[in-house]
């Protein structure tokens with residue numbers, strides 16, 4: 515499909531990497547010179563255009579994470595792609611999954627969940643802050659993913675989730691152990707719970723609460739991604755890496771058989 519006015523495109527060239535909205539008559543400034551919006555509109559994704567300084571820039575379809583990281587609004591700390599990817603796999607998220615998430619925050623994780631539950635799944639996103647819900651809604655609109663998300667302004671620790679029989683619940687909030695009873699009630703009997711917390715102090719409370727609530731296969735991990743340079747004469751890891759974002763604690767809900775009557 516050709517590139518239309520209003521589409522977001524990813525520009526990739528020598529030292530150039532940015533997401534821009536294509537507008538008729540616009541002049542797009544890059545560190546390698548100017549590109550005319552009119553040179554992009556109507557062409558196929560993948561074309562190479564030349565900047566005013568003669569550099570080549572590729573015009574590509576952005577990933578949802580490209581758009582979120584560059585254009586998404588933020589009112590909270592967010593879950594980054596390296597952790598979001600692990601959450602998707604660990605929670606078994608796929609087309610048709612029904613999943614709840616609290617808090618929605620800026621909606622970064624919500625958007626990734628929505629992308630993967632399509633076309634017939636649903637994400638139920640909860641937050642107790644109105645500005646979070648508003649920002650998440652805007653980010654989902656930016657990506658065209660609203661259809662797969664119900665956003666709810668609600669405190670999940672005190673008021674609970676409205677859904678039952680969910681395949682997975684994702685918690686990214688300061689005190690997730692307080693939401694554990696509600697999350698358990700919302701999950702199907704062997705549903706998957708994923709909790710994301712940044713500190714070990716929180717981890718200990720989470721693990722204790724999950725084991726106490728009958729969760730099995732309780733695992734914890736953190737994700738380190740080490741990017742490498744890909745210059746043919748310099749293939750080696752980058753000098754600096756992101757050292758820490760958060761820990762993922764993952765477990766499966768169970769149900770205990772009813773106690774045997776005593777003789």
Ligand SMILES: C[S@@+](CC[C@H](N)C(=O)[O-])C[C@H]1O[C@@H](n2cnc3c(N)ncnc32)[C@H](O)[C@@H]1O
Nearest residue numbers: 590593617619620621622623641642669670687
């Ligand atoms: C770190 S942010 C979540 C970021 C989000 N995962 C993202 O990727 O954009 C934490 C959010 O949890 C919300 N929160 C905290 N406690 C909550 C509760 N009991 N019920 C609902 N939302 C809660 C906060 O309002 C905040 O917006």
